[in-house]
Amino acid sequence: MNTFIPPKRTLMGPGPSDVPARVLEALARPTIGHLDPAFQGLMEEIKTLLKYAFRTENALTFPLSAPGSAGMECAFVNLLEPGDKAIICRNGVFGGRMVENVERAGAIAVVVENDWGEPVDLQMVEDALLDHPDAKLLAFVQAETSTGVMSDAETLCRLARDHDCLTVVDAVTSLGGSPLEVDKWGIDAVYSGSQKCLSCPPGLSPVSFSERALDVIRSRTEKVQSWFLDLSLVMDYWDGEGGRSYHHTAPVNAMYGLHESLLILKEEGLEAAWARHTAMHERLRDGLEEMGIEFLVAPEYRLPQLNTIKVPDHVTDEATLRKRLLEEFNLEIGAGLGALAGKVWRIGLMGHSAREENVELCLRALRRVLN
Amino acid sequence: MNTFIPPKRTLMGPGPSDVPARVLEALARPTIGHLDPAFQGLMEEIKTLLKYAFRTENALTFPLSAPGSAGMECAFVNLLEPGDKAIICRNGVFGGRMVENVERAGAIAVVVENDWGEPVDLQMVEDALLDHPDAKLLAFVQAETSTGVMSDAETLCRLARDHDCLTVVDAVTSLGGSPLEVDKWGIDAVYSGSQKCLSCPPGLSPVSFSERALDVIRSRTEKVQSWFLDLSLVMDYWDGEGGRSYHHTAPVNAMYGLHESLLILKEEGLEAAWARHTAMHERLRDGLEEMGIEFLVAPEYRLPQLNTIKVPDHVTDEATLRKRLLEEFNLEIGAGLGALAGKVWRIGLMGHSAREENVELCLRALRRVLN
Numbered sequence: 087m088n089t090f091i092p093p094k095r096t097l098m099g100p101g102p103s104d105v106p107a108r109v110l111e112a113l114a115r116p117t118i119g120h121l122d123p124a125f126q127g128l129m130e131e132i133k134t135l136l137k138y139a140f141r142t143e144n145a146l147t148f149p150l151s152a153p154g155s156a157g158m159e160c161a162f163v164n165l166l167e168p169g170d171k172a173i174i175c176r177n178g179v180f181g182g183r184m185v186e187n188v189e190r191a192g193a194i195a196v197v198v199e200n201d202w203g204e205p206v207d208l209q210m211v212e213d214a215l216l217d218h219p220d221a222k223l224l225a226f227v228q229a230e231t232s233t234g235v236m237s238d239a240e241t242l243c244r245l246a247r248d249h250d251c252l253t254v255v256d257a258v259t260s261l262g263g264s265p266l267e268v269d270k271w272g273i274d275a276v277y278s279g280s281q282k283c284l285s286c287p288p289g290l291s292p293v294s295f296s297e298r299a300l301d302v303i304r305s306r307t308e309k310v311q312s313w314f315l316d317l318s319l320v321m322d323y324w325d326g327e328g329g330r331s332y333h334h335t336a337p338v339n340a341m342y343g344l345h346e347s348l349l350i351l352k353e354e355g356l357e358a359a360w361a362r363h364t365a366m367h368e369r370l371r372d373g374l375e376e377m378g379i380e381f382l383v384a385p386e387y388r389l390p391q392l393n394t395i396k397v398p399d400h401v402t403d404e405a406t407l408r409k410r411l412l413e414e415f416n417l418e419i420g421a422g423l424g425a426l427a428g429k430v431w432r433i434g435l436m437g438h439s440a441r442e443e444n445v446e447l448c449l450r451a452l453r454r455v456l457n
Numbered sequence: 458m459n460t461f462i463p464p465k466r467t468l469m470g471p472g473p474s475d476v477p478a479r480v481l482e483a484l485a486r487p488t489i490g491h492l493d494p495a496f497q498g499l500m501e502e503i504k505t506l507l508k509y510a511f512r513t514e515n516a517l518t519f520p521l522s523a524p525g526s527a528g529m530e531c532a533f534v535n536l537l538e539p540g541d542k543a544i545i546c547r548n549g550v551f552g553g554r555m556v557e558n559v560e561r562a563g564a565i566a567v568v569v570e571n572d573w574g575e576p577v578d579l580q581m582v583e584d585a586l587l588d589h590p591d592a593k594l595l596a597f598v599q600a601e602t603s604t605g606v607m608s609d610a611e612t613l614c615r616l617a618r619d620h621d622c623l624t625v626v627d628a629v630t631s632l633g634g635s636p637l638e639v640d641k642w643g644i645d646a647v648y649s650g651s652q653k654c655l656s657c658p659p660g661l662s663p664v665s666f667s668e669r670a671l672d673v674i675r676s677r678t679e680k681v682q683s684w685f686l687d688l689s690l691v692m693d694y695w696d697g698e699g700g701r702s703y704h705h706t707a708p709v710n711a712m713y714g715l716h717e718s719l720l721i722l723k724e725e726g727l728e729a730a731w732a733r734h735t736a737m738h739e740r741l742r743d744g745l746e747e748m749g750i751e752f753l754v755a756p757e758y759r760l761p762q763l764n765t766i767k768v769p770d771h772v773t774d775e776a777t778l779r780k781r782l783l784e785e786f787n788l789e790i791g792a793g794l795g796a797l798a799g800k801v802w803r804i805g806l807m808g809h810s811a812r813e814e815n816v817e818l819c820l821r822a823l824r825r826v827l828n
Contacts, residue, residue: 087502089720090499090502090716090717092495092496092499093489094487097489101706102488102491102706102709105487105710110485110487110710112460113710114481114482115461116481117463117473117476117658118463118466118468119789120659122789123783124464128461134458135458151523151524152522152523153705153706153707154706155685155704155706156685156705187684279706281488281706287708287709287710288491288706288707288709289660289708289709289711309560310561311561312530312561312683313526313554313561314524314527332794334524334525335659336524336660337658337708339476339484340710412493418493
């Protein structure tokens with residue numbers, strides 16, 4: 087066995103996205119202790135930069151030391167206690183995973199079901215809120231990575247507040263790529279991933295919790311079932327006031343990378359990044375439509391950063407075509423998940439991958455393998 | 458805010474340890490997809506290298522995508538179901554954390570308590586096994602990072618097997634630094650951390666589970682309470698047979714680093730690494746004893762890779778001395794934890810930090826600040 091030298095890919099799947107050289111360089115800087123004063127300074131800067139990205143003043147805004155799926159679990163195990171009721175919107179893989187998390191926390195999931203490729207239906211959610219006035223929270227995926235659908239997070243959050251319900255928002259694929267207004271929309275718990283529109287390697291889950299959410303956590307009658315994800319413990323580590331207490335050892339070098347990627351986002355500006363994702367999506371869409379390729383999702387619900395297209399009818403073996411893209415063009419695009427496996431491709435334009443040269447490469451490569 | 462340039466420290470605390478340049482370089486290689494065939498090849502190599510490090514043929518041997526504390530939680534939530542009984546040996550911080558994990562899994566912890574600085578008492582464990590024939594598992598920390606004590610893992614595992622009990626072994630600080638024989642000793646579940654004697658940045662937790670442990674997991678009546686740590690799901694991602702199914706997005710670049718650090722361990726040889734840790738410990742011990750400094754732990758139970766020494770009586774403010782070591786020598790050593798806070802220092806000689814130049818620097822710096 088030898089040192090692993092990865093191939094140089096262009097990453098246009100559902101994440102990870104292309105990582106800029108500045109972020110890769112940051113990862114390789116010398117490791118320091120997780121309780122070093124210099125690292126604590128870095129943690130404060132990361133919190134400030136994440137507040138910018140999430141558009142929030144929430145004090146509890148930080149990156150969890152684990153991937154986005156742990157961020158999801160963190161939200162549910164901290165906010166729910168056994169017997170609580172949660173309204174979960176399921177219109178793809180990740181809504182389904184939310185149901186799993188709720189049930190494993192001993193809580194009851196009321197599922198609002200929509201077809202894959204459709205957004206969460208606002209009327210159905212309102213009906214569920216009316217039918218279940220005892221629901222503690224409403225949870226939904228803003229940007230469904232399995233289908234490429236954007237749901238209306240602003241309205242969903244308003245409905246939840248009107249019914250005195252907490253909100254849990256999956257922003258794994260939206261953060262940094264599409265409008266997300268944690269404070270303005272009144273989101274109570276939100277989690278994301280480092281490897282999508284932030285263009286960092288995978289492994290960290292930025293999260294943010296409102297004061298309302300913290301009050302609920304503080305008044306729990308039972309301990310959080312996960313020690314690792316217990317926010318009452320984790321926040322003592324991430325809160326600078328009164329000295330940090332050791333909880334776990336933070337992934338120091340991964341934090342260097344996240345800090346650099348958030349700096350890049352701040353330098354570009356959040357609105358400019360959103361606009362760039364939309365512009366690149368339009369360019370890709372135009373090229374795909376010229377080739378006669380159809381989108382799974384209606385135009386008004388499409389995610390710019392994740393384009394789910396139907397595999398053309400004449401393609402009998404889509405996996406072989408993806409393999410050719412990888413081998414001949416070093417280009418990764420995503421397969422369909424679950425019920426959409428074999429039927430769609432998912433083309434990511436996330437973060438640093440949302441560039442003209444990527445769009446052009448993807449169109450050129452698809453033209454080649456489809457002819 | 459600017460790019461974060463960390464100070465260049467010498468890391469001789471309880472972890473992270475110094476990371477070799479080869480590992481840092483590996484971290485900065487281009488990110489590829491977590492389902493890329495090239496990444497799957499890397500995963501297979503990491504599994505093979507981890508089997509070498511753990512001395513096991515266990516098929517389920519892989520790095521969890523989260524720090525060691527998640528490794529601990531993974532062992533307990535998978536092996537225990539509500540109402541199960543577990544015998545937990547507590548002789549420091551991490552045994553205490555085990556009790557927390559057991560109780561949060563709805564199981565009953567029978568605690569075998571020993572003083573901090575003492576190893577786990579074999580007779581007390583045998584008595585507990587006799588008193589609790591219904592205990593499902595025995596768990597203990599092989600190398601207590603909070604005290605610098607080595608317990609007799611081989612005998613503890615034999616006792617457990619004699620009483621038909623599973624074993625869970627915390628090898629966070631022992632893996633790569635001290636003898637650990639997963640198969641020969643019949644360990645059923647073991648977890649470690651990347652940032653100790655493997656000299657990788659923190660963030661990953663190598664784990665291994667025996668067939669006996671897997672049988673217990675397969676015959677569970679309830680789902681594992683954690684979706685993220687559910688081995689029945691995670692193993693479908695790490696098992697190469699029949700194609701990998703997506704579970705979470707693995708921290709790709711961190712895996713590059715772990716692979717390189719395991720290669721370095723293999724090149725040196727496991728026994729040679731153990732011997733190096735012992736030799737460096739003896740050198741440090743001799744120098745410290747010349748200065749009149751005493752160890753907390755009796756010689757026969759001392760961890761070579763974590764030297765817990767008593768703060769000399771004439772030192773009234775030990776925190777200021779550690780601050781001077783950091784500021785004047787760029788040297789990090791560890792403070793005491795819990796009941797030992799303010800009373801001891803913990804000097805790590807882990808992995809790449811177990812070198813002559815580190816020992817010399819540490820002795821020179823301590824001489825300076827203590828005079």
